[in-house]
Amino acid sequence: MEQKKKSAKRFLVIAIAIMLVSMIGASLAQTSGGRVTIKDIRFETSTGYQMSGLLLVPKGVSAENPAPAVIASHGYYNNREMQDANYVELARRGYVVFSMDLPTHGNSENTKDTMGDITLGMYEAVKMIGSLNYVDSSKIGVTGHSLGGTACDVSVQLDNAAPLPLISAVLMNCAPGTYMDESGNYTNIYGNRDVGILFAANEELLVTDEMGLLSVDPNAIKVPGAYYWKSTCAQSFLYFGIDPVGQELRSAETIYTENIDGKEAIRTIYQPSVTHPSSHFSKQSTIDTIEFFEMTLGGQNPIAASNQIWQWKELFNCLGLVGVAMFLMNFAILMVYTPFFSSLRANEVVAPIPLQKEGKIWFWCSLAATALFGVLIFSPLCKALDGVEGYGYNLVLIPQTSPFVIGMWAMLCGLFSILCMVLFYIFHGKKNGFRLAGRGVTMPFKKIGKTVLLALIVVTVAYGWVFFADYFFKTDFRIWVLAMKAFEADKLLVSILPAILFLVFYIANSVAINSFNYNDIGKKSWINTLITTLFTVAPAIILLFIQYSALQTTGFFLFRSTFMERISTVWLYPFLVILPATTVLSRKIYRITNNPYLPGIINALIITLISCTNTATWL
Numbered sequence: 001m002e003q004k005k006k007s008a009k010r011f012l013v014i015a016i017a018i019m020l021v022s023m024i025g026a027s028l029a030q031t032s033g034g035r036v037t038i039k040d041i042r043f044e045t046s047t048g049y050q051m052s053g054l055l056l057v058p059k060g061v062s063a064e065n066p067a068p069a070v071i072a073s074h075g076y077y078n079n080r081e082m083q084d085a086n087y088v089e090l091a092r093r094g095y096v097v098f099s100m101d102l103p104t105h106g107n108s109e110n111t112k113d114t115m116g117d118i119t120l121g122m123y124e125a126v127k128m129i130g131s132l133n134y135v136d137s138s139k140i141g142v143t144g145h146s147l148g149g150t151a152c153d154v155s156v157q158l159d160n161a162a163p164l165p166l167i168s169a170v171l172m173n174c175a176p177g178t179y180m181d182e183s184g185n186y187t188n189i190y191g192n193r194d195v196g197i198l199f200a201a202n203e204e205l206l207v208t209d210e211m212g213l214l215s216v217d218p219n220a221i222k223v224p225g226a227y228y229w230k231s232t233c234a235q236s237f238l239y240f241g242i243d244p245v246g247q248e249l250r251s252a253e254t255i256y257t258e259n260i261d262g263k264e265a266i267r268t269i270y271q272p273s274v275t276h277p278s279s280h281f282s283k284q285s286t287i288d289t290i291e292f293f294e295m296t297l298g299g300q301n302p303i304a305a306s307n308q309i310w311q312w313k314e315l316f317n318c319l320g321l322v323g324v325a326m327f328l329m330n331f332a333i334l335m336v337y338t339p340f341f342s343s344l345r346a347n348e349v350v351a352p353i354p355l356q357k358e359g360k361i362w363f364w365c366s367l368a369a370t371a372l373f374g375v376l377i378f379s380p381l382c383k384a385l386d387g388v389e390g391y392g393y394n395l396v397l398i399p400q401t402s403p404f405v406i407g408m409w410a411m412l413c414g415l416f417s418i419l420c421m422v423l424f425y426i427f428h429g430k431k432n433g434f435r436l437a438g439r440g441v442t443m444p445f446k447k448i449g450k451t452v453l454l455a456l457i458v459v460t461v462a463y464g465w466v467f468f469a470d471y472f473f474k475t476d477f478r479i480w481v482l483a484m485k486a487f488e489a490d491k492l493l494v495s496i497l498p499a500i501l502f503l504v505f506y507i508a509n510s511v512a513i514n515s516f517n518y519n520d521i522g523k524k525s526w527i528n529t530l531i532t533t534l535f536t537v538a539p540a541i542i543l544l545f546i547q548y549s550a551l552q553t554t555g556f557f558l559f560r561s562t563f564m565e566r567i568s569t570v571w572l573y574p575f576l577v578i579l580p581a582t583t584v585l586s587r588k589i590y591r592i593t594n595n596p597y598l599p600g601i602i603n604a605l606i607i608t609l610i611s612c613t614n615t616a617t618w619l
Contacts, residue, residue, distance in 0.1 A: 004592055006591060008333040015326035017082065019465050019477075022320030026475040029313035033480060035059045038474050042107070045124040047237070049117075052107035053100035053125065054080055058301070068139035069096040069124045069132075075146025077176070077402050077615045078568075079106035081476065081485065085286045086143065088310040090293065094300030096135050100125045102151065107488055110399075110617045116128050118616075122151035130166045139297045141169035143289060145280040146205070149175020153154070156190055169296035169306040171289060173198040174279050176206065178231040179241075187553035188241025192260035195294035197237065198270040198279065198288055199228045204551050205276040205566050225232040234353045238267050255295070266296060275548075277570045281480045298538060320469065320477030324462055324484060327587045332458045332602060341454050343447060346544065346594035352500050353434075353519045354526060355496040362428050363517060366420040367535040370512075373416045374409070374420040374539030378568070379408055379559040386564035399494045399618045402571050402609040405564065407501030411505035413539070419511045423515060439515035440594040455601035463609065482574040484606075487613040502604040502611075506582065509536065510600030513592040529587050537579040540572045578607060 031038055039055045047479060061067040068089050074082040080099045087099040100110040103121040111117035122142060130137045142152045149172035152183055157178075159167045170193055175198055181187040229252035235244035240258045252271040257264050270288040272279065279285045283306075290305040336345040355363060385405050398404050425434065436442045443451075463484070469485035471474045477484040513532040521528055547569045550558035559565040586599035 001345070004273045005334065005337050008330040009325055012330040015323045015330060015463075017324030017463030018322050018326065019469070022316045022323055022476050022477065023469045023473040025316030026313050026320070027473040029309055029316060030056075030475070032058075032088075036091045038495060040470075042126075043128050046127070046384070047119070047120070047124075049103060049106075049109040049111060051100065051103060051109070051124060053098050054087065056083050056087055056097040056099070057134070058091055058094050058096070059484050060300075061094075061096060062325060063133040065135050065301055066136040067094055068141070068293075069098070069129050069135045070141045070293060070297070071122060071123075071129055072097060072099045072144060073102055073142075073144035074099075074105065075123055075144070075148050077105075077571075078139055078145075078481075079476065079483075079485070080258070082280055083145070083148075084313060084479075085280065085282075085308075085310040087287055088313055089286055089290055089308055090299070092301065092309070093290065093294070095293065095297070095301050096129070096132070098125055098129050102148065102614050105484055105619055106406065107310060110619050112489065112619050115473060118147065119151040120158070122148070123155040126159070126166050126308075128154055129323070137166060139168055140166050141171065141293050141294075141297050142167055143171040144175065145173040146175060146276065147174050149177075153178055153189075154162055156193065160189065160191070167193060169293060170197060171196045171292050171536065172372050173285065173289075174200055174203065174276050176228075176233070177237060179236050186236040186241055186243050188260075192265040193294075194266040194287075194291045195237075196266070196268045197234075197283060198268055198272065199234075200276050200279045201271050201273045202275045202551065204227070204547075205555055205570065215384060222524070228341040229271060234269060238269065240265070240267060251548065258389040268292070276423065277481065281314075283311070286310065305489060314479060317475065317477055318479035321482070321484065324465060324477050325581055325585065327456060327465065328462045328602065329588050331461060332589050332598065333452070335454055336593055337456065341450060344450055344454065344593050344595055344598065345580045348543070350440075350514075350518070350591045350594045352525060353439075355521065356432075356489070358428060360521065362424050363519060363521065366424060366512075367517070367532070370413065370417050371535050371538040371542075373594045375542050376415045377412055378409060378539070378543055379565055381405075381412065381560050382559070382564040382568045386562040399499065400615050402568075402615045403495075403498035403608065405472050405568055406571055406575075406611065407505075407608075408477060409497045409568075410505035412500040412572060414508035417508045423506075429516075436515075439588070440596050441511060443516045443595070443597075444478065447595075451595060455598055455605065458602050459605045459609075461491065462606070479577070480569075480573070480612075482577055482610070483614050484610055485613055487609070489608070490617070491613050492540060496607050497569070498612055499604065499608040502608050503601065506586075506604035506607070507597055509583075509598035510586045510590065510596040510603070514587060514596045514599075518587070518590070529584060532587075533580045533583040536583045540575045540579060543569065544572055544576070574610070578610075582607065 007068055037057045041055050042050050042052050072083040072086045080101045083099045087097040091097045102118050104111045104118055129135055130140055142155055144152045152170050152172050159165045178189050184318045232244055235250060238250040238256050239247055252269045256267045272284040274285060286308055287305040335341050466484050467486045517532055547557045557566055582603040589599040590596055
């Protein structure tokens, strides 16, 4: 056991070093080696709520040398950091960039239960940026992904009504735009602004056939995203608002111009080979964004669009995730060597259970049954919750949709796992020498209290590093849609319900993979860890495989009858990493403690905070 303590000390130091390298490297990338200043700002909107964002100002920009500006927005259930590809690349090319948290997202103030409160937020950012004396107010662009693209559209409509319009260029990413007026006639709401639409070729979330975005080509129904530019709505957009019927077909990836009110305006549709959620994590989408704004606004530091460094930021951010995971595991292990928590330490490293033939049958059948249950329950659950919760902003008790939906799914999987363990114990384990106390399933109440306390300490200290990174370097630990980021105090309150749901799953999961399923199958202990890890993550893998296989062959998800089914599929992406990582962490801590509840609680609290700080929060 002493060797385990020394090893934990060594890896703890390595983990801290990795996190520091992550912070420094990500900071250098997002500031272009110190040539861009990045500020975390808050401002009050005209309607009385507070908004947040990251403001990036290139070196040399001043009132005497104003620069063009771009306001960038994330989509629904995301936050400002999800636009890092755009804000890193545009800022290093000389643009002032404001990457905003839409209202009720990130660090912006939570709003009431109307989508309008969210989409109105972008124009508040436009007005704020337009008031800065180092911004060229005649060269302001807006871009946004998904709901952020819709916010761009709303901003144009608000700008049209303003005494002095501010927006000169618009790029909507995975958002269709407006093509018709209230009477159903084709229209050009964008006037003489330069406008582009970046529409994913493998679009899976927008129900394009219901939105009138498919062409009349009967083959179009098979691949809705790829055929978007052939639709009559998209063709009307490329023809600057006229009825396209009878006109020559215009193409994607082509720049079209027309003189409107004395100004040559641009219309174009980009069609990168990406999916909806990967469109803001794509080199090609970023190339399209750079080229559009270089063409329409003109940066002060021209760099080839293919020359991108945001991937380095993501690499260093991801390195931080590795570091914090190592820290969690080894800090927890070292804490059980302290006098106060020493009672949580096992006398020796926990050994696997030897299994006979009948035990092996129970092992494989319970793993397979649990994984299959997770797959089969997903779609019915999403349908049921969509009927109850709609789009997630009409129930006071459920202010966050994604943690609630995924949490409910996890809880049901956890309860089924408990059922499997009970059946195993009654029909096999009890009569074959399986002892609950010996595997840590039962323990004294005092020990349970210390377990909860230690879990809270470990999670708090680990997140301390996240806040350290945010305060000193304006960075966090993330990769694409999986992120550990600093958060405001309100997120703790909304985390209570999801925490309960995730506690059921992660405690049940930890008891199952450790107390019941840690056995001698395979010559090495890591083989058992690998098996339990694969079955734990199997439901997410299988569901994503089913959905995207259907998308490739038919153009649509298999489970798509409700919005919740489609969007919940996207929410599974982070769990491709989370589930294997938490399984390994759970096993490592259990072998030192013979306590499945400690890693179960740690995992539940960490995943709750990750889930609840990266989504929308409604009042």
